[in-house]
Amino acid sequence: MTIASAIGAAPDCNVGWHQIDWMKAHRTVRRLQTRIAKAAKEGRWNKAKALSWLLTHSFAGKAIAVKRVTANKGKKTPGVDKVVWDNPEKKTKGVASLVRKGYKPQPLRRVCIPKANGKTRPLGIPTIKDRAMQALHLLALEPIAETMADPNSYGFRRYRACQDAAEQLFINLSRRGSAKWVLDADITGCFDNISHEWLTENITMDKGVLGKWLKVGFIEDRYWFPTEAGTPQGGIISPLLANMTLDGMEKELARRFGVRDGKGNSLARKYKVKLVRYADDFIITCSTKKGLVEVEETVKGFLAERGLSLSPEKTRIATVSDGFDFLGWNIREYDGKFLIKPAKDNVQRFLHKCREIIKGSGAMNQIALIRKLNPIIRGWANYHASQVSKKTFTKVDHEIWQALWRWASRRHQTRGRRWIKDRYFLRSQDRNWVFGTRTKSGNGAGLDCRLLSAADTPIKRHVKIKADANPFDPEWETYFAERGRKTTRATQRNKGKRL
Secondary structure, eight states, rough: OHHHHHOOGGGGOOOOOOGGGGHHHHHHHHHHHHHHHHHTTTOHHHHHHHHHHHHSSHHHHHHHHHHHHHHHHTTTOOOEEEOOOOOOOHHHHHHOOSSSTTOOOOEEEEEEEEEEEOOEEEEEOHHHHHHHHHHHHHHHHHHHHHSSSSSTBBTTTTTTOOHHHHHHHHHHHTHHHHHHHHEEEBBBBHHHHHHHHHHHHHHHOOOHHHHHHHHHEEEEETEEEOSSSOOOOTTTTTTHHHHHHHHHHHHHHHHSSSSBBBSBBHHHHHHOOOOEEEEEEEEEEEHHHHHHHHHHHHHHHHTTTTTBOOHHHHHHHHTTTOOOEEETEEEEEEEEEEEEEEEEHHHHHHHHHHHHHHHHHSSSOHHHHHHHHHHHHHHHHHHHHSOOOHHHHHHHHHHHHHHHHHHHHHHHTTTHHHHHHHHHHEEEETTEEEEEEEOOOOSOEEEEEEEEOGGGSOOOOOOOOOOTTTTTSSSEEEEEEEHHHHHHHHHHHHTOOOO
């Protein structure tokens, strides 16, 4: 068997979209990714580059890249060329078009989306072909990034989530001898300010293709603007590039504060410096304020090499007893008891969203309103279900109930309260005043269509992923398979509760 046929390269290029053997393609890509991760782990960078070249030139890799960009939420969002691949013929041609020779990316289409603080965030939308090309190189770069990543980095990584970051903070701060000072840090315009020179010198991928992406520029109001720094928010590969830029911070802190002083004392034990990072937001713990000032200077030097800096507005030094917000949670010690609760801002944004939906649903019937609210309530409650959230859930349910009562009263201003209550609220098991209605199924049986209650969501401690777990390393295959089975069983148990 030739190398070309083994990796699914040129011989399959004329295969139609629906004739592609997707299981074989995924096996081929997975096998190459595993070999890339092994080479990176052993420090054999020439081998890793050669395998990356094989992957980015394979038919299997190209097909999977096209499938990814034509199946996600942005599949109908065009770039500056107004082109989308929305049928099998275009997808097949798209696979054949992913070649390095003569490749020239087109400028990004700049759009601005609102942020929670009232400001806007610029997004650079590549063309569908450029997105596919990025997805192709992402397949080869991700195994290297996972192998070299900081152990306690949790953003934009497979099988890692915000809950893992929160659980690691609980481990770092909840024990009797834990550090009591934290640096709550945020980077100023991380995606927009990363040094292009640093990226091209340190990212292990095709330098020519990477350089073209970084210097392609963007179009806004029909004018072209150059890009001198940063990676565009909107590109598939941008989160990974940002992660790789920040990887090494944990190792630098260990190098700086993990050595022994002249008396033989471990500075790491003295200062208890530990990092938890999610994308460009991170928390660093330390036992003293003086030590944390030194930590902050070390971080500033680390970021300056990459063209980045800490945000003066969002970066602060605080004690655990003062508390701080991180990823939508408030993390604080109450009289010696360490608790993680939903942050006030996060709760208010959620309630504002629910109230806006209810206010704007004056002409909507009750069932449609319930079906619009339930996914939002379920998603928000599940996000906070691993923390101390039961009291917050109860409060949120009450606020939503009040908004629904006002909604029902406005619809029937000439009716009495008892009539409105009987019309829109049911008694369900041991609870009264449940917003819902009784409907009939196809066989005539009665069904309750009711609003979900956040307080019904069980509080269950999240099991944190192991820090060194690598989804591309065969040694961890059994571990990830077991975690996946537990997640599937939990999903199946809750499936019958969903409307």
